[in-house]
């Protein structure tokens with residue numbers, strides 16, 4: 068089960084882009100690695116691995132330098148990008164919980180001397196992390212630059228679940244999610260992109276949906292229920308607004324049912 072202490076961090080986390088370049092103490096790094104090993108995947112049969120890099124091993128066009136980077140390598144099976152977002156967001160929240168800084172890096176790649184494939188798995192994305200050189204938390208939800216609730220949802224009666232989705236981080240803060248309601252459960256859909264934006268953000272915004280889903284999952288648990296997922300669009304009659312496409316249907320049930 069995902070550590071529920073992390074739930075509070077949904078409401079105060081932020082991207083940290085300035086770091087103390089001193090490497091973290093070995094015991095702190097070991098603790099982060101142990102947490103990463105305990106992260107819960109969204110989809111059980113997708114193989115993945117984490118690897119760790121330091122600043123010299125990363126190529127990044129933007130000037131974000133951190134002492135550490137965690138990279139996710141994965142099998143490229145259906146929904147692997149959502150799975151990647153769901154997994155690494157647990158680590159983003161854990162780092163925030165430990166008052167360490169982190170930032171998703173969609174444009175950074177391992178440098179030439181580091182393989183883009185490992186044990187048959189492809190590099191997907193990385194998070195920068197380390198001791199922060201700027202505040203690591205936001206004070207209140209108003210400090211988040213996000214769309215309004217009515218822009219991302221037409222659901223009533225699930226305010227806490229929608230709010231957890233609303234505050235999720237996304238590539239270029241694009242917030243490509245929409246939460247709708249059907250008799251069969253909540254639907255999380257993703258904004259359709261034109262060819263140009265699709266080339267730039269098509270992969271990233273599937274990762275974004277995985278991040279939002281992790282937040283939704285944690286909010287469901289926090290309110291004493293558990294989420295069950297269906298990735299098949301046939302199970303989502305209606306409920307998807309124009310310009311969006313189905314990603315996942317979420318039903319909730321009592322925890323020990």
Ligand SMILES: Cc1cc2nc3c(=O)[nH]c(=O)nc-3n(C[C@H](O)[C@H](O)[C@H](O)COP(=O)(O)O)c2cc1C
Nearest residue numbers: 081082171172173174175236237238239240271274
């Ligand atoms: C998949 C993904 C890729 C991202 N890539 C970058 C990046 O390459 N560089 C960067 O500075 N921020 C990156 N971000 C961070 C977003 O810009 C940030 O999450 C968003 O603006 C919201 O701000 P917040 O995280 O402080 O709440 C990325 C975020 C996500 C989820």
